[in-house]
Amino acid sequence: MGQDIDRDDDERDSPLKTFHKGALLFREGQVSDVAYIIKKGRVAIYRVVNNKRLGLGERGPGEMVGEMGVIAAEARASCAEALEYTEAVVCDQRLVRTMLLKSPRPVQLLTGYLVERVKALSGQITDRPSGNVFWSVCRMTALCWQATVRGETQNLSYAELSRTLKDVLLVSQIEIDAVFERLKKLRLVTLTEIKGAFTRTDPLLGHKKPGTAFVRDRVLRLPDVDHFLGVAKTVAAEYRDNPDFAVDLEFFDLADFARTAEASPDILYKKIGYREIPEELFFFHKAKTQAFVERMGRDFFKQARRPRLTAADLERLDDISGVDNATLQEAFSALGFRKVAVALAACGEAAREKILRNLSKKIAAVVREEAASMGEPDEDEVADVEKDLLDRIKAIKGLAT
Numbered sequence: 001m002g003q004d005i006d007r008d009d010d011e012r013d014s015p016l017k018t019f020h021k022g023a024l025l026f027r028e029g030q031v032s033d034v035a036y037i038i039k040k041g042r043v044a045i046y047r048v049v050n051n052k053r054l055g056l057g058e059r060g061p062g063e064m065v066g067e068m069g070v071i072a073a074e075a076r077a078s079c080a081e082a083l084e085y086t087e088a089v090v091c092d093q094r095l096v097r098t099m100l101l102k103s104p105r106p107v108q109l110l111t112g113y114l115v116e117r118v119k120a121l122s123g124q125i126t127d128r129p130s131g132n133v134f135w136s137v138c139r140m141t142a143l144c145w146q147a148t149v150r151g152e153t154q155n156l157s158y159a160e161l162s163r164t165l166k167d168v169l170l171v172s173q174i175e176i177d178a179v180f181e182r183l184k185k186l187r188l189v190t191l192t193e194i195k196g197a198f199t200r201t202d203p204l205l206g207h208k209k210p211g212t213a214f215v216r217d218r219v220l221r222l223p224d225v226d227h228f229l230g231v232a233k234t235v236a237a238e239y240r241d242n243p244d245f246a247v248d249l250e251f252f253d254l255a256d257f258a259r260t261a262e263a264s265p266d267i268l269y270k271k272i273g274y275r276e277i278p279e280e281l282f283f284f285h286k287a288k289t290q291a292f293v294e295r296m297g298r299d300f301f302k303q304a305r306r307p308r309l310t311a312a313d314l315e316r317l318d319d320i321s322g323v324d325n326a327t328l329q330e331a332f333s334a335l336g337f338r339k340v341a342v343a344l345a346a347c348g349e350a351a352r353e354k355i356l357r358n359l360s361k362k363i364a365a366v367v368r369e370e371a372a373s374m375g376e377p378d379e380d381e382v383a384d385v386e387k388d389l390l391d392r393i394k395a396i397k398g399l400a401t
Contacts, residue, residue, distance in 0.1 A: 016089055017089075018088075021084050023082045025065060028079050032069025032074060034091060034092050035091045036090060037089040039089055043080050043086060137165055137171065138183070140168060157218075183232070188228045192221075194217045270313075318348045320354055327397060328354065328358045331389060342371070342377050342385045
């Protein structure tokens with residue numbers, strides 16, 4: 001399917017629907033109630049397997065999408081996303097079948113064969129050791145609980161369990177969270193938050209003060225393992241067939257981001273704060289975000305208070321993005337334009353912007369030209385400049401090293 005299709009009177013009477021770039025025409029697992037003939041724009045067809053997007057092709061003007069599920073009267077086997085502004089003619093099941101019946105008999109037979117062939121091939125597109133994520137997560141959780149917990153007072157770390165589930169079952173954190181949200185509602189497990197807080201040393205008084213609290217981990221308990229497995233097995237079939245349990249698989253959490261980048265979450269937090277990571281990479285779970293906003297109150301988001309700068313916050317050149325302008329101007333004045341040029345050539349985009357904003361136009365032009373002329377800066381010289389600049393900032397701020 002997907003070839004050009006002659007339009008008839010029924011099609012011209014069908015409603016026209018528009019989709020903006022990035023909008024989904026339909027999602028895998030949804031009911032196949034309509035197909036679309038693209039009038040304008042382009043549409044990508046894909047599946048998501050093991051948190052990876054597998055492209056299955058594109059459709060353009062005059063081509064149809066979504067017809068396979070309508071003809072076979074089955075749930076969507078793939079997703080369709082508008083690659084640009086798209087206009088499409090909506091074709092319901094009656095219209096699609098009428099169009100098919102008007103075609104010659106050999107075309108009808110060939111269409112039936114192609115539908116069965118595509119269904120068979122689609123079924124082979126998998127990268128999971130199990131087709132039922134819910135049941136697999138439940139069984140692995142029970143095994144981990146029985147293997148690590150001894151006595152009624154013991155608990156299981158949700159973070160450690162999640163790492164095991166992701167490594168063994170090849171599932172995402174979003175899927176794991178969705179399963180345990182369901183298990184909590186069924187009262188098959190309990191999850192208790194363990195709070196933590198960063199501390200800082202007051203430069204004047206010398207004693208430590210707690211910072212903003214955060215959730216360090218959650219502990220999991222299974223009150224009754226046998227009951228847990230019995231109910232979970234019954235719910236597993238419902239989980240597989242119920243579209244309400246569908247999870248978007250193309251996202252991963254901050255810990256996964258850190259592992260992919262071979263960095264620590266703390267470094268990523270800094271880079272986010274310095275705006276070194278593009279905003280289009282960040283998405284928020286709608287329901288959880290709304291709940292968080294309600295819990296914290298709107299006033300919480302009116303103002304962001306920067307934590308007091310510590311010596312630990314200044315370890316590399318890019319960290320100067322978090323230093324106030326007055327301190328940087330004093331440090332640059334003592335450093336000299338050659339060393340400032342070396343720093344400019346060696347640091348990241350956010351730090352470069354910070355440097356240039358804190359120089360006069362004339363000095364900024366000289367420093368920019370000097371940095372461009374030196375090409376790849378010498379590593380030893382960069383190390384010396386980095387230490388000199390950071391030491392000066394720490395001295396100005398009165399930060400103990």
